[in-house]
Every structure is written in C-alpha cells, then in structure tokens.
Amino acid sequence: MVIVRRVKPLPYWIVPVLALVVGLLISMIILYVMSGGVITPYDILLSIYYGFTNVGLLAKTFALLVIVGIGLLVSFKGAIWNIGGEGQFYMGVMLAAWVALFSGFAFNGFIAKTMMILMALLAGGFWALLAALPRAYLNIDEVPVTLMMNYIAYYIVNYITIGEWREKQYGYYRTVTIPESTMFQVIDGTTITLELLILMITIFILVWLMFKYTSLGLRIKVLSSNPNLLRSSGISVQLTILMALLLSGMIIGMAGAAYLGSVSHNISYPVEEKTPGYGYTGILVAWLSMLELIAVPIAAYIIGALHTAGINIQIMGVGGAAVVNVFIGSILLTYAVLITISEYKIKIIVKKR
Amino acid sequence: MATQAESSKSFFSSPSTETPIIKLEGITKRFPGVIALDNINLEIHRGKVHALLGENGAGKSTLVKILYGIYTPDGGRIYIDGRPVKIAGPMDAIRLGIVMVSQSPVIIDRLTVEENIVLGLEKLNMFAPIRRIREKINEVSKTVGVKIDPSTEVWKLSYTQKQLVEIVRGLLLGARVLLLDEAITYLPLEEKKKFYKFIRQFADEGGTVILITHKIPEAMDVADLITVLRRGRVVGTVPVKGTSIEEIRKMMFGEKSSEITYERLPLGSPSETILEINDLWVRGDFGDYAVKGANLKVRRGEVVGIAGVAGNGQKELIQAVMRLRPVEKGKIIYDNIDITNKTTHYLRLNGVGYIPDLPAKYGVSIENNILENIAIIPTFSKEIINWKHIKSLAYKLIREFEIKTPSPETPVKFLSGGNIMKVLVSRELTAATKLLVAYNPTRALDEATAIRVRKIIKSKVINENVAALIASEDLDEIFQISDTIVVMNSGKIVGVFPADKAKREEVEHLMVM
Numbered sequence: 015m016v017i018v019r020r021v022k023p024l025p026y027w028i029v030p031v032l033a034l035v036v037g038l039l040i041s042m043i044i045l046y047v048m049s050g051g052v053i054t055p056y057d058i059l060l061s062i063y064y065g066f067t068n069v070g071l072l073a074k075t076f077a078l079l080v081i082v083g084i085g086l087l088v089s090f091k092g093a094i095w096n097i098g099g100e101g102q103f104y105m106g107v108m109l110a111a112w113v114a115l116f117s118g119f120a121f122n123g124f125i126a127k128t129m130m131i132l133m134a135l136l137a138g139g140f141w142a143l144l145a146a147l148p149r150a151y152l153n154i155d156e157v158p159v160t161l162m163m164n165y166i167a168y169y170i171v172n173y174i175t176i177g178e179w180r181e182k183q184y185g186y187y188r189t190v191t192i193p194e195s196t197m198f199q200v201i202d203g204t205t206i207t208l209e210l211l212i213l214m215i216t217i218f219i220l221v222w223l224m225f226k227y228t229s230l231g232l233r234i235k236v237l238s239s240n241p242n243l244l245r246s247s248g249i250s251v252q253l254t255i256l257m258a259l260l261l262s263g264m265i266i267g268m269a270g271a272a273y274l275g276s277v278s279h280n281i282s283y284p285v286e287e288k289t290p291g292y293g294y295t296g297i298l299v300a301w302l303s304m305l306e307l308i309a310v311p312i313a314a315y316i317i318g319a320l321h322t323a324g325i326n327i328q329i330m331g332v333g334g335a336a337v338v339n340v341f342i343g344s345i346l347l348t349y350a351v352l353i354t355i356s357e358y359k360i361k362i363i364v365k366k367r
Numbered sequence: 368m369a370t371q372a373e374s375s376k377s378f379f380s381s382p383s384t385e386t387p388i389i390k391l392e393g394i395t396k397r398f399p400g401v402i403a404l405d406n407i408n409l410e411i412h413r414g415k416v417h418a419l420l421g422e423n424g425a426g427k428s429t430l431v432k433i434l435y436g437i438y439t440p441d442g443g444r445i446y447i448d449g450r451p452v453k454i455a456g457p458m459d460a461i462r463l464g465i466v467m468v469s470q471s472p473v474i475i476d477r478l479t480v481e482e483n484i485v486l487g488l489e490k491l492n493m494f495a496p497i498r499r500i501r502e503k504i505n506e507v508s509k510t511v512g513v514k515i516d517p518s519t520e521v522w523k524l525s526y527t528q529k530q531l532v533e534i535v536r537g538l539l540l541g542a543r544v545l546l547l548d549e550a551i552t553y554l555p556l557e558e559k560k561k562f563y564k565f566i567r568q569f570a571d572e573g574g575t576v577i578l579i580t581h582k583i584p585e586a587m588d589v590a591d592l593i594t595v596l597r598r599g600r601v602v603g604t605v606p607v608k609g610t611s612i613e614e615i616r617k618m619m620f621g622e623k624s625s626e627i628t629y630e631r632l633p634l635g636s637p638s639e640t641i642l643e644i645n646d647l648w649v650r651g652d653f654g655d656y657a658v659k660g661a662n663l664k665v666r667r668g669e670v671v672g673i674a675g676v677a678g679n680g681q682k683e684l685i686q687a688v689m690r691l692r693p694v695e696k697g698k699i700i701y702d703n704i705d706i707t708n709k710t711t712h713y714l715r716l717n718g719v720g721y722i723p724d725l726p727a728k729y730g731v732s733i734e735n736n737i738l739e740n741i742a743i744i745p746t747f748s749k750e751i752i753n754w755k756h757i758k759s760l761a762y763k764l765i766r767e768f769e770i771k772t773p774s775p776e777t778p779v780k781f782l783s784g785g786n787i788m789k790v791l792v793s794r795e796l797t798a799a800t801k802l803l804v805a806y807n808p809t810r811a812l813d814e815a816t817a818i819r820v821r822k823i824i825k826s827k828v829i830n831e832n833v834a835a836l837i838a839s840e841d842l843d844e845i846f847q848i849s850d851t852i853v854v855m856n857s858g859k860i861v862g863v864f865p866a867d868k869a870k871r872e873e874v875e876h877l878m879v880m
Contacts, residue, residue, distance in 0.1 A: 227751055227752055227754070228750060228751055228752065229742070229743075229745075229748050229749065229750055229751070229752055230750070232739055232742055232743055232748075232752065233743065235735065235739070236732050236735060236739070236743050238734075239732040239733070239734035239735055240728075240731070240732035240733070240734070240735075242728055242729045243729065243730065243731060243732045243740075243743065244743070245691065245711070245729075246689070246691065246711070246721060246723050246729045246730065247711075247715065247743055247744050247745060248690075248710060248711030248712035248713070248714065248715035248716075248744075248745055249712065249743070249745065250712075
C-alpha cells in the first residue's frame with residue numbers, strides 16, 4: 015500500500031459533501047455527550063429535516079449568506095483572505111442606518127433604500143480598503159488586519175448605538191426603528207424581502223460576468239496562481255490586490271444594508287451578539303462552494319438550513335447559542351482536514367509472483 | 368586509444384552477465400490526454416554515466432520522476448540490484464541510494480549551506496557532524512573547482528554553487544545513483560566542464576549517473592551510453608564511442624533531423640532605430656550595480672544578440688528595458704519616447720513582446736489554461752475579454768507552433784516543459800509588433816524546436832520589420848540569429864560586431880576576459 019499525490023484531482027463536490035456528512039456526525043456525538051443524552055441524533059436529524067424543508071423561514075438567511083459568500087469568494091479567488099466580513103457587514107449596517115434615520119431621505123422609500131445600499135457599499139469598501147492598502151503597498155498580511163478590523167467595527171457601532179443614536183423614549187440600548195418607508199418589502203409567505211432578492215440576483219450575475227468576461231476577473235484569478243506573470247505582463251499586482259479586497263468589502267457592505275432593511279430594522283447593543291456572524295459563516299459558505307460561484311447558493315442553502323436547525327435545537331431548551339457554532343465548527347474542521355487528504359490517494363499494489 | 372575503443376566495443380557487444388543496478392520493465396505512465404511513457408524497458412549499469420536524451424515531451428522527466436518516487440507508474444516494474452522494488456516517494460528512493468538533483472535547486476534560501484545539508488540528513492534520521500559536511504563540501508568544491516563557504520546563507524550563492532550544494536547533499540545521503548535532471552544544462556560553459564570532471568570521477572569510483580538532457584553535445588561529452596526516448600518510447604541505446612551527433616539526432620528527431628543546422632540565418636535589413644539605451648546604470652538584486660553605463664541601439668529589421676556569461680548584467684539590462692527594474696541613471700528611448708518613467712503596461716500596449724527567463728515562473732501561470740495565459744496580456748485584451756478572438760488566436764498558435772495539448776482549455780501544467788515554452792514564445796511573438804525583448808528564448812527547447820523558433824523570430828524580424836533584443840547564454844544561438852552581436856561583461860558592453868564580421872574566438876575571449 016502506498017500513499018501518492020493525485021495527478022488528477024477528485025471531482026470537486028466530493029470534499030464538501032463528505033465534510034458535511036462527517037461534520038454533522040461529529041456534531042451529533044458532541045451534542046449527545048455534552049447534553050448528557052438529552053439531545054439524541056434523532057432530534058438533530060429531525061431539526062435538520064425541518065431546517066431544510068422550511069424554505070420560507072430559511073429564505074432571508076439564505077439570501078444574506080449568498081451575498082456575503084460571493085463577496086468573500088471575490089477575494090478568496092485571488093488568494094487574498096478577507097476574514098473581515100463581519101466588520102465590513104456592520105459598517106454597511108451603520109451607514110444604512112444613518113441614511114434611514116438621519117439623512118432626511120426617508121420621505122421617499124425608493125431614494126432612501128437606494129441610498130442605504132449605496133452608502134453601505136461605500137462603507138464596506140472603505141473598511142476593506144483600510145486592510146487592502148497595507149496589504150498591497152507594504153505587504154502586511156491581510157488575515158490579522160481584516161480580523162482585527164472586525165472588533166474595531168463592533169466597538170464603533172456599539173459606541174454610537176448606546177451613545178449618540180440611542181433611542182430616548184424608553185432608554186433601551188438600541189436605536190429607534192427605521193421609518194416604515196425605508197423597510198424592505200417582505201414577499202408574502204416568506205421571510206425574504208423583494209429588495210434583498212433583487213440584490214442577491216444582481217450581485218450573482220455581476221460577479222459571474224466579472225469572472226467570465228472581464229480582465230479584472232482573470233487578473234484576480236492569476237493573482238492567486240502566479241503574481242509574477244501579472245508583473246511581467248505589465249499589470250499592477252498592487253492594484254489587483256486592492257480591487258479584490260475592495261470589491262469583496264463593497265459586496266459584503268451591501269449585505270449589511272439588506273440586513274438592516276429586511277431583518278433587524280434597528281441596531282441593538284451589543285451588535286456582535288445579535289446576528290449569526292454572517293462575516294464568519296460566509297467563510298464556510300465560500301469554502302464549501304470550493305470557490306465556484308455556481309455552488310455558492312447550494313452551500314448557502316445548506317449552511318442556512320443548518321443554522322435554522324441549530325436554532326431549533328436551542329428552542330428545545332438544551333444547549334445554548336453555541337449549538338449553531340458546533341455545527342459550523344465541526345464542518346469547517348472536517349473540511350480543512352479533507353481538503354488536505356484529498357490531494358493524495360491510497361494505491362494498493364498487488365505483488366505478482 | 369585504439370585499444371580503449373576496442374575494449375569498450377567488446378564490452379557492449381557481449382551482453383553483460385552483471386546484474387544491472389536499475390532495471391525497468393514495461394514502465395507505463397498516462398496523464399490526462401497523453402501517454403507520457405509507453406512500455407519502457409531499460410537497464411542501467413554500475414559505474415556508468417548513462418544519458419537519457421529526447422526532444423521536448425519525450426518523457427525523460429517523467430521517467431526520472433518515477434525513479435525518484437514523485438510519480439508512481441501505471442504499469443511495469445522496477446528492479447534495483449535485481450530485486451523488485453516499490454518507490455513510493457523520494458524517501459524510498461534515497462534509502463535505495465537514488466538521489467535526484469534537479470534544474471531548480473530545492474534548498475532553503477535563508478539558511479546557510481551547512482544548515483541546509485544537515486536538514487536534509489535529519490529528515491532521514493541520518494547524522495553527520497558539521498566537520499564532516501565541511502570536509503565533503505571542500506572535497507567536492509575542489510574536484511569541481513567552484514568554491515563555496517559552508518557557512519554562507521544560500522541566497523548569496525550563484526546558480527552553479529546552489530547546484531553544487533545539491534550534489535554534495537546527495538553524496539552525503541550515500542547516493543549510489545545520481546539523477547541529474549537538466550541539472551548542469553544551464554550552467555555556464557566553463558563551470559559545466561568542471562562538473563563533467565566530477566561526474567566522471569564519481570562513475571569511475573563505482574557510482575552511477577543518469578543524466579537527463581536535451582543537448583546532444585552535453586551527453587556526448589560526459590556519458591558512456593546514450594538512450595534516446597521519443598514520444599514515450601525507447602528508440603534505442605548506443606555507446607557514445609562509435610556514434611555521432613548525426614546518428615543521435617536521427618534517433619531523436621527522425622526525418623526532422625535534417626533541418627538541424629547552425630548556419631547563420633539570413634541577415635535583416637535594418638531601418639530606423641526603435642530602441643536606444645544611453646549610459647544605463649541598473650542595480651542588481653543585492654544593491655550593487657549590475658549594469659554599468661551601457662549604450663546600445665536596436666533598429667527595426669534587425670536582431671541584436673547580447674552574448675555573455677550568465678550574471679554579467681544581461682538579466683538586469685533586459686528587465687530595465689521592460690521596466691521591471693528601476694533605472695538608476697541614464698535613458699531608455701523606445702519609439703522616440705523616453706520610457707525611463709513609463710511602465711511595463713505602456714510597453715505592452717505599444718507593440719513590445721517579452722520572453723522572460725524561467726518561463727514557468729515569470730512567463731506563464733501553470734494553473735491557468737492556454738486561453739487565460741493569452742488573455743492576461745494587456746496587448747490582447749482590454750477591460751472586457753473577447754474570448755472568441757482569444758480562442759481563434761490560440762488555435763492559430765497551437766497549429767503554427769505544433770503545441771501538443773488536448774485543447775486550448777487545458778491547464779498549462781499538464782503540458783511538457785517544451786510545450787509550455789512554445790505557448791510563451793508564440794504568444795510574445797504575436798504581441799511583438801515593433802520590438803521583441805527576450806532572455807534565453809529557446810532555453811527549454813530541444814534542438815529541432817529551438818532552431819524552428821529562431822527561424823520564426825528571424826522571419827518575423829525580416830518580413831514584418833520588427834526589432835529584436837535577445838540576450839542568451841547559448842553562443843550558438845547568438846551567432847545563428849543575430850545581425851549585430853553585443854558582448855557584455857561585468858555590466859559593461861565590451862564589444863559590438865556585425866554578425867558577418869564577428870569571430871567566435873574573439874567573442875568568447877571578450878566574454879570571459
């Protein structure tokens with residue numbers, strides 16, 4: 015028996031599917047043991063089934079995860095590891111809230127919503143740019159920088175939420191609810207809003223077009239495979255890095271606006287505990303898609319369903335907020351192990367006499 | 368002399384009763400879309416230098432990678448000392464006494480020479496005291512005649528010295544068989560000769576050397592036996608004594624061998640100056656001046672060939688012209704515009720093609736396919752890529768240059784080294800509507816292909832009134848292709864000759880002066 019490196023890679027769906035199955039099995043064991051036998055594998059399967067089949071309930075999480083997943087994919091394709099989705103998302107939320115509450119555009123729903131999305135796009139882009147500039151021009155690793163920027167974003171949003179923007183009537187740690195005219199319009203029978211759906215489809219198509227037909231898309235791909243070729247082709251490596259992170263942040267920022275308009279309708283303190291951490295969960299979505307744009311919605315659907323399942327288990331009264339993270343963590347870990355193993359194969363050579 | 372020839376003849380005419388150190392039986396290896404090796408049978412004997420020759424994509428590299436455990440064969444068996452073995456990885460190979468030295472040294476730049484060697488041994492649970500490593504380095508350095516200080520960091524070493532470190536490591540690992548995969552092909556001539564002496568000595572002491580090369584003279588100079596591979600099959604094995612370059616060429620290339628000639632190609636008819644370099648000063652990687660006040664003129668319709676031993680500033684000069692390296696002093700004028708402050712991008716949009724050294728590192732992206740490797744150059748695509756246009760261009764290049772690939776959508780990493788080079792050369796020749804800048808443009812190509820590429824470059828220069836500035840470490844190439852020969856030594860231009868008046872001895876003298 016010998017272990018050799020594969021010349022021809024496995025079909026790309028094998029690793030994510032295996033990671034899901036094995037990761038869920040591991041989660042079942044963990045939850046069974048940790049709950050002292052209260053949460054049985056049967057309960058988990060049931061809640062997963064419920065999670066997968068409740069399309070209406072799942073829809074908004076799904077759409078947000080697709081947008082964030084695509085945003086991360088744009089930078090991951092260039093081997094630029096944007097771990098700062100959370101920060102870019104919340105800067106988007108904050109600027110969208112400013113438009114809805116204080117800009118004076120709220121008199122017209124259409125203008126206000128457009129402005130919310132535009133400002134969130136700029137905010138997310140700006141936040142990513144702060145990490146992109148040192149990465150491109152000083153070669154400072156983007157992973158710790160984008161990660162730390164998440165916490166800065168959390169604290170800025172928290173600071174303004176319990177300070178300047180705090181609602182005065184009851185004195186809760188939150189902003190007032192955004193005006194009716196700026197709320198996104200819910201589609202009947204689902205939890206998703208029309209604007210969120212349009213945004214998701216538009217971003218999907220634009221990013222698909224970018225990677226298929228534009229030089230920028232190709233440059234981002236070559237940035238990960240051979241930046242030296244970019245240089246000798248006369249293309250600025252710095253600018254390509256900058257664009258990859260900037261676009262990534264812009265897309266994720268827009269998800270922030272959609273979240274405010276469709277889901278939360280206000281910002282409440284502490285922000286980091288009020289969402290499932292789209293910026294982090296999006297990393298899992300992007301990875302499970304194997305950085306294939308077409309597979310992002312599939313990955314987002316699965317992760318969205320597991321998220322609903324996790325909440326169901328919490329509702330059963332056992333486990334805590336961490337149940338969702340057990341799922342996500344087990345799958346991501348299994349994925350990381352499998353992706354390494356998948357580059358090799360085991361060959362059994364039978365000795366002939 | 369006569370007796371020597373006779374004794375070797377008698378040796379080969381009667382089949383040896385001695386067990387071969389390596390015996391390959393029916394080795395077959397397939398890659399997606401191609402059969403790299405097709406039922407290879409080969410015997411390698413102790414104390415011999417055995418050369419494997421073949422044109423690009425003949426399967427030489429695949430064969431040694433199988434011997435070194437990097438690939439496992441799809442079929443066939445390997446015997447070492449008559450016993451069947453499985454070689455599942457380089458560790459297995461090393462335990463069997465097989466050590467490979469490749470053309471790109473696998474050593475860690477930040478560590479010293481000694482540290483690198485100790486590291487190599489430690490992985491095998493071997494131990495050698497530093498003192499012994501130093502002795503060995505000194506011993507081999509002396510034989511080869513290239514000095515190395517064992518305590519310097521590797522990044523300070525030249526290519527030749529790095530190759531030597533690899534060989535020393537191999538010897539300390541107890542190599543009985545050295546696999547040299549184009550390991551000395553790219554060394555400067557002088558140093559190459561020194562390595563030959565070492566290889567000879569290693570074989571005389573009972574070691575075995577398998578030398579992979581696409582250069583026939585190299586094999587003739589140092590080997591005892593030559594095995595020629597062609598399209599994944601063994602054409603034949605012949606002793607070096609009693610064969611000729613022509614015979615080997617025929618085995619390698621078949622009918623195509625008649626095309627091989629080193630005659631000077633027809634001269635161009637130079638017209639207006641397109642590139643002018645005035646008192647150029649450029650710094651090298653370590654901050655000292657690599658180009659020291661060079662002056663040069665390239666006219667449309669001519670090839671200017673820069674001859675020189677590697678490391679005399681040609682690389683830096685070429686990179687400065689392509690705006691990939693800053694200019695300290697002086698001017699570069701292209702098409703009547705001072706480009707000293709312009710970018711590579713500007714040149715790309717204004718009719719300049721560029722063939723860099725180390726094609727797989729700087730010229731193509733091997734993870735991407737042929738179409739993408741063409742579309743990435745700004746000459747061929749603006750913001751929106753016209754894939755239809757790129758595709759028809761790709762098909763044209765594949766046809767004209769006989770690039771062996773299943774399709775234009777095949778990732779370049781699945782092509783052989785020579786075919787990768789063809790992708791690069793054909794692309795850049797298309798991009799060069801006014802000027803082609805190149806460094807070793809035919810380095811990885813076999814003779815027949817190299818000569819064809821030179822002919823294509825030259826006919827483009829003559830027929831389309833393009834200029835070419837070509838630096839090459841291969842003097843045959845310079846003499847064959849150039850209209851003007853420029854000799855570079857220690858960062859200075861030490862001689863300029865019209866090709867029809869240049870004398871080889873004189874140029875060689877200036878190169879090493």
